[in-house]
Amino acid sequence: MAENGEEKLIAVARHIAKTLGHTNTMTEDILRIFSNFDGRLREKLSDDGVKQTLNSLDRKISCFISADATIWSNSADFYSFLDSVDQLTAAVREWTPLADDKNISSSLDRAEDLLQRSMFRLEDEFRALMEPGAKSPDSTGGGAAHHPDYSDEDDDASVEDDDNCVPVAQPVTDYDVVVDALPAGTIGDLHEIAKRMVAAGYVNECSQAFSPWRKEFLEESLSRLGLQKLSIDEVNRMKWTQLEDEIEKWIKAINVALRILFPSERSLCDRIFLGFSSAADLNFMEVCRGSTIQLLNFADAVAIGSRSPERLFKVLDVYETVRDLMPEFELIFSDQHSLSLRNEAIAIWKRLGEAIRGIFMELENLIRRDPAKSAVPGGGLHPITRYVMNYLRAACRSRLTLEQVFEESVAPSVDCRDGDDKALSSSSSLGVEMAWIMEMLECNLEAKSKAYREAALCSVFLMNNWRYIVQKVKDNELGTLLGDDWIRKRTAKVRQYHANYQRSSWSKVLGVLKVDSNSTSPSGASKSLKEKLKLFNSYFEEICKTQSSWVIFDEQLREELRISVSGNLLPAYRSFIGRLHAAPDIGKHMDRHVRYSVEDIEARISMLFQGTSSGRR
């Protein structure tokens, strides 16, 4: 009985619905009302309800799907389409557990078919929205990177967005810029589509529609920044000056990429795949991977390349660039998908450190291998001294970086950002390196000094070079690294060489002027005086002749040297002359014997060490 009554009730309900509903949709609505009204109705009505819901959705969706024009261009249509898709997805989800029922099962098949066609259409819509210039047919490219404050005004979907696509390849001073590749309205639309596609399990299709354009955009941007794709081999073969230019471009490009382009892409992914963090991460990695690898490969090639010393400064630039961008790398590539990119950046950063240490080793090699025989005329400053000292001074301008680099060789896991407070204590490794290079130079100079046959010239040579070294070391970072003690010892060394010079050069002359107290007979004395004078004249002549061609590059040192020579020689000579005057047979004919007056001697001494220019003439 009860069952019978129920059936009647259902029949009545159906009848009412059909009579009242002029259209299928209305009938459907009425049935839905009934089924909500009474749980018993729901079950019995569902069969039909399923079909009818499906029919209605099918009609709406098929209409959209078959449309030629893009759906998003009319936002009312667009949202109505999305609505239908939502209903369809919900229906599929609702019916799937009931699939054992034959009737429902066949409807479910149809629904899934419809869903699949909707997804294809959505994918096309998504792709069309992503396409550069999708919303403005006459795009010319070459736009500007926009500041966030005015780029967000492009909400209106028809505003041309292509201008926003390209960052300007002009010098960037302010990195606080976001590239709005797509207008906010478009991003919103894309998000709506992505939401549906991910929900329906079409995440792969969605990212295939998403990433290629963004990937291409990044690639394009890097090429607009002047960055070429270079293989390691090509970098290795490149002329250094050309490579220097490439490094400059690379530094700009990687900064723009890590500070502007990648964060912009990150936010784009986050906005489009809002609520699906895994899809956002995956797509972001997909988009940035190629460009990141391209950028890192270049740094890698620089790190692998030649170790010749003149490369130091540029390699330091590359090292510092990567180091300074590490926070960006860590921030941008922090999710599990892009972690490997970050690790690669760290590895290449370390490798650049190795390259820098390698360059210093190469410098050591060059110093050590520099032939000992090549002596500089006049005992002057050797080019190697100038080169090495100026090189080290210049290198020490990057002292903090170098300390970091050399510290890494001791403890590989030094965190760069602690660099500042460690500055003082970490000078050790770099200090050792500098002291070692100086030692190399010292050995090399000692060996070179042996090439001079005269001991005095040998001293002059060492004096010159050490004077220069001490001068270059004083009052700068290099001096701080080597320490006061080091400088003091080397200053003492210069003095030592000075004394050596005096001894080996002038002791013989001074010896001649010494009073011979043994001979007592006046005639004998005056005879020996005469001979001594002759000897003196010839020795002095000879010394002046050779030593006027010698070089003391430093004016002050030259003056010191002359003063000390005069200071030793003049008093002795003056007293010698005095004794000549006193000698009976010479005193009267002084002019005949004495070639140099004291003033003459002084004048000659002041002509010493002038180098070849005033030398042997």
Added chain:
Amino acid sequence: MPATDFQESSSSPSSFGFSILSRRRDQVHSMESTHEATSQEIELEAFQRQVAERFQDLAAADSHELLSIPWIRKLLDTFLCCQEEFKVIVMNNKSKLNRPPMERHISDFFERSVKALDVCNAIRDGIEQIRQWQKQLEIVLCALGNQRSIGEGQFRRAKKALVDLAIAMLDEKDSNTTLAHRNRSFGRHNAQREQRSFGHFRSLSWSVSRSWSAARQLQAISSNLVAPRGNEIISTNGLNVAVFTMNYVLLFVMWALVAAIPCQDRGLQTHFYMTRQFLWAAPILSLHERILEEVKKRDRRNSCGLLKEIYDIEKCARHMNELTDSIHFPLTDEKEREVKQRVEEVRRVYVAIRDGLDPLERQMKRRKMIWATVLGIKRVKSLNLLDGPSYLLKKLQFSPYQKKNIEQLKGIDTIIAKSKQAKNPTTAQRVNTPGALERPRLAEDLSSVYNPSLMQMLGAAKRASNFILFKDLWPPNSLKSKGK
């Protein structure tokens, strides 16, 4: 080909390299009875044997294993092992390697290694390419895999993925020609639209420029790679045999990678110097031959890579395509079973790739990194440690913070302790002609009288050198600009 073949062939002519070493050792024994020389020669012989054994192992793979991802991984492992052993030889023989003619051989090896690094980068891109294909398979599985019943919609989805996959694989194969046509400008969406389906799977070879060619790179690696002659072997104590061996291994491994994995302008016509005189030559040449045979097979001739898994992708995609073309709805039970079977086939391929590619890529990266590091350091270190321990001891005396440095140096010290070598740096000195010296004023003056090696360094530093040497104007522009 069974492994026994190699044993056979190695016994007769391939022991040539060996015998020369042995003969040399005998001479040494009889003349001076130096034990050091013997240990070095034992080391070199062991290297030959180990390389040969490893490649025999690789060559023992049956046709099913050959060129599969696990085989490629084994190949990379083999390469690394050889590289490690070679490194030890280099460390132990630094002094000899720094003198001609070995100096030249080593620097040739470095050059080849740099080229090989580029190949590795391209291969990494290729692996990424395969990963993209893997995603299409994933869609096929997603569409047909877990369904309650299989409807038209799912088939359409799978079919589309298969078409995209076919285009992507085709694209990769023709990458050279299609890439050349690419219009590099933003305002091209009209043209792009028409070929949209092509555009969105555009292969991007990131590491190298469009003109880069794997074939040319292999050619460059193989050029001038000739087995050393007998008298050279004797004069270098067999060291050049080790370098030649490593070069040959490098060439073969790169060639096999290019053969297996998609990359820009694959060409396998690289000339392989035919040598039978070394133990390892037989297995390597046999592998070479077998891989070439693979190339010639009809169904692989147009493939974008000989990797077995790529073949599997092609095969299962073809089967799937044939199936989707022949299908009518509603499905008969028989068809449905067939579909299930095909889907399982796709799943197997998918899983093999998914599980194989990640470790392979990690391996590539790791190898590349280790190798690059070694390369970079070796460039200098091999020269720099000439002095051996005395160099380091001296360095220690300097240290104001000795403790740290002792730690630092201990590692190197133990390495050096192993090597017993001359520490005379004078042999490394270059030719020098002082001539009549004038007081140098300009760089040009200097160049005529001054040491060529330093001058080279100065000349190359064109921009900086004038400042450094003669004007003391520092820093160069690069440093100035940094100051701000």
